Amino acid sequence: MKKLLVAVLLAALTVLPVMASGQSDSGDGKYKVAYIARAQADSFAAWLANSVKEEADKYPDIDVKIFDGQASDDMVNSLIENAIVNKFDAIIIQPNNGESQRPYAEKVVAAGIVCITTNARISGIAGASSVDADPYEQAAIQARAAVEQVPQGGNVVVLKGPPGNFHADERRKSWEMEFFAKRPDVTIVGEQIANWNKDEAMSLMEDWVQANDSIDAIVSMNDNMAAGALEIVKDNSKFSDIIAYGVDGTAEACLLIKDGLMTSTTLQSAYDLAENLLSVVNQLLTGEATQIDTDIDCPMVTIDNVDEYIEMHKRAGAL
């Protein structure tokens, strides 16, 4: 009896998610689009996936299904293969690691399915389209401002994203070329990987504050880590003039800029990416275009314009 109960429960649980998300093929003539997210546990990736879902509601002919790659190359690749087998009309890939997904994206094109790569794009695939923001440029606009803002002979700390991540590596490279190469007087007193995470950045900053009497600037490859470092020094008068840079334009970063704690960030708007993705997929599916590569604008958010971005986050329910 107990065995039967467990078996029934197991069967019910297997069917439940399919029913809940309406995965069954309704055959209602809509275009089926698979959106394969890098990892739903990554707050930016989740923001983007949510935005794609919301934007899709504006297109009555398009039905988007979201799949979670769980930050695993193997998982993302399997999801792409599944989507090909299930004959989706278009597959949007947010790669976990571009090079690892490249052959699978090529399989999508070879199967005659519309293929779009985003955040970050996998470039150079014939027949595939892409919507992205340029990670080098995102960091570069901060770095160029920093050349003027960081004091002569200043001490800076650098918070890096996960090694091997395209955006993490490109942003760090951009800081090297656009700032550190031009300011040899600046000393890096601490540089570590905090994996995009706020809590890891906090522990690192706590240690750096102990080791250094003065830190003039926090150079962070994303906003979460910059916010973590600022959490440590926000009430410390010794660091009241600290300069802090991030990338993403998250709701938290906008609030920190408004409070005068953070200097600036570059908005990588998930709303803009989603808007572009749906517009591109629509054009490709309806035959208006056969191949599109586009980049969204990445405006710099500072104290002067932060109010409009706080409003944007409020409208989206993030604040």
Place this chain on the structure above:
Amino acid sequence: MKINSTSLNQSWNTIKNRYSILLVLLFLIVVSSLVNPNFLTGSNMSNVSRQISVTTILAFGETLLIICGLIDLSSGSVLALSGILSVAVFKATGSLPLAFAVAIIVAVFCNFINGLMVTKFKTPPFIATLAMQAMARGAALLYTNGQNIYQIEGYTVFGQGFIGFIPTPVVFLLIFFFLTWYLLKHTRFGRSLFAIGGNEEAAIASGINVNRNKMAAFLVNGVLVGVAGVLFMSRVNAGLPNGAINYEFQALTASIIGGTSFTGGIGTAGGTVAGAFIVGFLNNIMNLTNVNSYLQQIVRGAIIALAVIYDIQSKTSKQKKKLGNITEK
């Protein structure tokens, strides 16, 4: 003279066996303070204590569980779920006591399920808690839609505040250290855990209710995870559904380095604190001296390997001694 040197040897052996972990900690402190003058300052000590408090509180739970032959791989995820719900309740009601209570209730409930899977359905604890790890993380992400919760001013009092000159999380650490020590050393429950982990068959034969004690161990672990959830979210001043990933492994590391034996039946609260400080100091000195991130990972891995090798070696030598005594007799 010979007697003196023998007794000296014996007392050194006693110190080595009983306090070896403290000797390692002392050695690390001395070396670190020589390497970097900032290491031994009051503010740095308070800093490290605050940094390790969340994982050490989790480690107390792991220690209790490992002693009686269990393990919890879900503590990081359950921490996130209980912390997220606590933050959400605080945002909705503004009540700190209610937020605190919610975290504990959620974490205790998850651990009740863990306990049920292990005692009632005889699931291996490794698998049961691995399943809970996935479920709790999924629930935290589902509830928040993968987004962080911000603007929780007022909630930060637990993770960022001070009681006197001691950081609040460290006060919690001390309270739970004392409670774990007391539970293990001075209660029937504690003795039962050692008995179950040492030899479950013998424990059953001697009339110990194994299932009830295992369930109780999970529930106590739940309380600890719930408190850790509040401290974590409060420290980071946000509700992070993807926070504390792999914290269960950091907690396990502290517990194992502190001399808790994976085979069960052996472990102390003091050892766990020492283990947590060894990891904390090591991370701290490597950051103070700006050691390369990749190298840090290698060092951390090597320390775990050495701790376990040491644990097995010392147990083998104890066994040899015991066997030697028997033959001599």
